[in-house]
Amino acid sequence: MQFFIQLSLDGLTIGSVYALVALGYTLIYGVLKLLNFAHGDVFMVGSFIGYGVLQALGGASDPVVPVWLLLVLVTLAAMVGCAVLGVVIERFAYRPLRNAPRIAPLISALGVSFFLSNSMQLEFGAQQFNYASYNLSGGALYFHGFDLDHVHIPLLRIITIGSAFALMVVLWFLVNRTRTGKAMRATSFDREAAAMLGIDIDRVIVFTFILGSALAGAAGVMFALRVPTFAAVGFTTGLKGFTAAVIGGIGSIPGAMVGGILLGCAESYTAGYWTTAWSDLVVFSILIAFMIFRPQGLFGRVDIRKV
Amino acid sequence: MSANGAPPLLELNAVDTYYGQIHILQALSIRIAAGELVCLLGGNASGKSTTLKTILGIVQPRNGTVSIEGEDVTKRPTSYRIARGLAIVPENRRLFAPMTVLENLEMGAYLRGGGSKEDFDRVYELFPRVYERRTQLAGTLSGGEQQMVAMGRALMSRPRLLLMDEPSMGLAPILVERNFEIIKQVHESGVAILVVEQNANVSLSIADRGYVLSTGRLVLEGKAAELRENDDLRKAYLGH
Numbered sequence: 001m002q003f004f005i006q007l008s009l010d011g012l013t014i015g016s017v018y019a020l021v022a023l024g025y026t027l028i029y030g031v032l033k034l035l036n037f038a039h040g041d042v043f044m045v046g047s048f049i050g051y052g053v054l055q056a057l058g059g060a061s062d063p064v065v066p067v068w069l070l071l072v073l074v075t076l077a078a079m080v081g082c083a084v085l086g087v088v089i090e091r092f093a094y095r096p097l098r099n100a101p102r103i104a105p106l107i108s109a110l111g112v113s114f115f116l117s118n119s120m121q122l123e124f125g126a127q128q129f130n131y132a133s134y135n136l137s138g139g140a141l142y143f144h145g146f147d148l149d150h151v152h153i154p155l156l157r158i159i160t161i162g163s164a165f166a167l168m169v170v171l172w173f174l175v176n177r178t179r180t181g182k183a184m185r186a187t188s189f190d191r192e193a194a195a196m197l198g199i200d201i202d203r204v205i206v207f208t209f210i211l212g213s214a215l216a217g218a219a220g221v222m223f224a225l226r227v228p229t230f231a232a233v234g235f236t237t238g239l240k241g242f243t244a245a246v247i248g249g250i251g252s253i254p255g256a257m258v259g260g261i262l263l264g265c266a267e268s269y270t271a272g273y274w275t276t277a278w279s280d281l282v283v284f285s286i287l288i289a290f291m292i293f294r295p296q297g298l299f300g301r302v303d304i305r306k307v
Numbered sequence: 308m309s310a311n312g313a314p315p316l317l318e319l320n321a322v323d324t325y326y327g328q329i330h331i332l333q334a335l336s337i338r339i340a341a342g343e344l345v346c347l348l349g350g351n352a353s354g355k356s357t358t359l360k361t362i363l364g365i366v367q368p369r370n371g372t373v374s375i376e377g378e379d380v381t382k383r384p385t386s387y388r389i390a391r392g393l394a395i396v397p398e399n400r401r402l403f404a405p406m407t408v409l410e411n412l413e414m415g416a417y418l419r420g421g422g423s424k425e426d427f428d429r430v431y432e433l434f435p436r437v438y439e440r441r442t443q444l445a446g447t448l449s450g451g452e453q454q455m456v457a458m459g460r461a462l463m464s465r466p467r468l469l470l471m472d473e474p475s476m477g478l479a480p481i482l483v484e485r486n487f488e489i490i491k492q493v494h495e496s497g498v499a500i501l502v503v504e505q506n507a508n509v510s511l512s513i514a515d516r517g518y519v520l521s522t523g524r525l526v527l528e529g530k531a532a533e534l535r536e537n538d539d540l541r542k543a544y545l546g547h
Contacts, residue, residue, distance in 0.1 A: 179413070179421050186403045186414050193401035196363055198389030198418045198464070301405075 005151045007272040008265065013157055013226060015264020016164030020219035021241025022248065022256035023171060024212030030188035030251045031208045033102065034094065037109040040238015041116035042085055042213050046078040046220025047229035048120060051129045053077040061135035070136070071159070078217035086213025087206055095202075113234070121231035128228035160222045167218055168257055171211065175253060180207050188251060236280070240267075243287040249300025258298060314377030316341045316468050316499050317362065317393070322371035324354075324361050331357045332368070333523045339468060339501055344494045346502040346510035346531070348540075349520035355503045356398060358520070359470050362501075363395060364388050390418050394466035398473045400457035404446025408437060408456050411445050415463030422463050430459035433492065451482045458489060468499045475506045487513055511535050 021043055028036045053074050058064040065073065093112045097105040133156060134142055141156040175181040180203075187194040187204045195201050223229065223237065244263045248255025263283060270279040290297060315338040324332040332354050339345050349355045360366045362373060364385045372381045375391045394415070403411050412430060416422030431438035434455040440448055445456055454474070461469055471490065475483040483506070491513050494500050504510040511517055511531045519527035519540060527540060534540055 179417065182406070182410055182413060183417060185406055185410075189403045189405060190401055192365065193397055193403070194414070195365060195385055196395050196397055196401075197414050197460070198386040199414065200384075200386055 002149055002151050003272065005148055007268045009151070009153060009157060010272075011265030011268030012161055012261065013264070014223075014267065015261040016161050017219045017223045017226075017237075017260075018240050018244045018263050019257045019260025020164055020167065020215045020222070021237060022244035022260045023168070023253065024216045025242050025245040026248070026250055026253060026256040027184075027208050027212045029245070031184060031191070031205055032094065032105070034105050034109065035242065036094075036212075037106070037238065037242075038089055038093070038112035038116060039212070039216060040234035040236075040241060041113045042082050042089070042234070043216040043220045043223070043237055043241070044229065044231065044234030045085055045116060045120065046082045046217030047224040047233065048124065048129065048220075048231075049081040049217065050074045050078040050221035050224055051131060051229065054131055059135075060132040061138075063136075067137045067141070075163070075218055075221045078221045079214040080217075082213040082217030082220070083210045086209040086216075089213075090205060090209045095205075113238075117231050117234055124231065126231060128230045129224070130228040131224050133225045156225060160225060163218070164222060167215060171215065171253070174211065180204065184208055240283060243283060245297075246287060247290055247297055249297025252297065252299040252301075255297055255299035313341075314374070315339060316343075316376060317501075318372075318374045318377075319358075319362065320372045320374070322361055322368045322373065324357055324366055324368045326357075326366075331523050332361060334371070335520075335523070335525060336371075337518055337525070337528075339499055341467065342494075342497060342499050343516065344490075344500045344502070344514050346504055346507075346514040346517045347520060348504055348507045348510060348517060350505060352522070353520045354523040355520060356472060357523075359395065359472055359503060362388075362470065363393060386418060389464055389466075392465075392467035393470065394461040394464045394468075395470040395472065396454075396457045396461045396474065398476060400453050402445040402448075402453055402456055402460070404444065406445060407442055408445055408448070409441045411456055411460050412437075412441075412463050415460035417464075419464060426463050426465065430462055433462070433489070434459055450478055451485070454478065454482070454486055455489075458493070462493065462498075466498060468501065469493065471500060471502045471504075473504060474502060475504060475509060483509060507534075507540065 021039065024039050025036065028034060028039070054060065057070055057073065063070045089112055093108045094105050097108055142154045145153045145155040145158060147153070175185060183194065183199045184204050184207060187199060187201060191201060240263060244259035245256050247262060248257070248259030266286060267279045267283050270282040318338040320336050322332050322335045323330065335358065347355060347358060357366065361368050364383060368381065372379050374380060375388065380388055380391065403414065412427060413421045416426055436452055437455050437459050440452060445453065448456065474486050474490065478486060487509055490500060490502065502510050502514065511534055514531040517529065517531050517534045518525055527534065527537060
């Protein structure tokens with residue numbers, strides 16, 4: 001039981017990171033019908049921005065600001081930086097191809113992905129960058145926390161999971177309660193009908209990239225608080241975020257959340273009860289199984305369209 | 308120019324629209340005065356929907372101009388034209404199925420900040436049924452109810468010219484009749500209407516004037532009463 005709780009906690013932590021990445025995939029797919037394969041690399045850049053800001057503020061062991069403010073600043077910087085990056089990518093890599101065949105922006109996305117990971121590697125090298133989060137407040141974020149059935153749940157985990165869910169609530173609010181969010185849902189469902197009502201599709205798309213990329217930035221920091229980051233991390237994590245989005249049903253926001261958590265738990269249980277060597281294999285087998293047996297995902301709708 | 312010298316509410320002047328290499332609209336000229344009810348008739352692939360898309364700026368004409376009250380809006384985006392008083396009820400309604408009726412109406416008033424209480428009340432007064440269904444998802448409504456929501460959504464932007472794309476399409480005859488009653492009612496409240504239809508009979512029965520389109524060209528135009536007497540049109544559309 002203790003082992004199960006431990007694994008579930010792990011699954012929930014990494015799952016909430018996947019969920020945030022999956023949300024970006026799903027949002028952007030919704031409005032553009034584009035699989036933004038550069039999304040994982042935006043996530044990677046977020047983790048690097050977080051690292052840079054962390055070091056600039058004195059590092060984990062000796063920060064110049066209180067630790068709570070440090071975490072907030074690091075996360076905010078990554079979110080803002082990624083939002084800007086997302087807007088730039090959309091403007092220069094996708095918008096010129098808006099009316100091109102669908103394969104063109106997909107290839108452009110792959111190009112952006114390689115561009116980002118290789119330029120980061122060129123600039124900062126291939127080594128790992130460790131946030132050294134165990135040094136935050138002299139390790140207090142690990143020692144403190146609470147115990148559940150003799151399993152220690154560190155404060156940092158609670159903060160990570162809590163802020164991931166807080167971000168999802170904020171997203172839910174933006175998408176369901178604001179005018180631009182509603183316009184985004186309308187555009188996702190029927191772009192031409194939305195345009196016929198005077199909704200500025202370009203603005204909606206930019207808004208979507210800001211939201212999705214900011215979430216990826218936050219996810220990058222949450223990921224790197226747990227394990228070190230490196231320039232190539234975006235590829236696998238992006239692929240897992242994509243898998244989570246497919247499991248949930250690409251285009252579905254609750255689907256991305258559920259898919260992320262499910263994927264994180266599947267990975268964690270495989271690693272714990274079986275072997276870590278197989279956890280990626282299991283994850284991507286799930287992707288293939290969904291592609292074959294339930295391509296619309298858990299929450300997706302089957303498209304029936306008049307031709 | 309209309310009788311008092313004011314420019315028409317909407318004017319298409321010698322418009323040519325292409326899809327790629329295919330010449331769809333050929334030197335099309337139509338005009339609609341404020342408060343008029345005009346129908347644009349034509350069969351499948353006659354260019355009716357392209358005409359509407361050209362009016363709204365979803366597609367750009369290669370030649371010719373689109374003007375609203377004498378102002379050339381040919382290069383202006385859709386949002387500008389909507390703000391200038393156009394609105395459309397699209398073919399097959401095109402509601403946002405996974406959104407509530409209320410949200411669909413809000414999207415109709417997107418450019419006006421989501422609509423005021425008066426805007427909603429006006430729609431609810433016209434369609435009490437829409438009020439009853441306001442919290443339901445649009446995709447769960449019946450065809451007739453969806454038509455009301457689509458109409459309400461268009462009216463939320465307080466249009467001066469309402470474009471109706473095939474309002475009788477896919478509806479039972481009794482609903483078609485009801486629908487045209489509503490169109491008449493909206494028209495009587497002072498809104499000009501352009502009805503684009505295959506169903507010539509019912510459109511001509513309520514319209515002031517009509518245009519007949521065939522493979523992207525205007526083949527006939529005139530007062531509705533005259534068109535109903537026209538032999539060619541009767542043979543082609545009215546079936547008697």
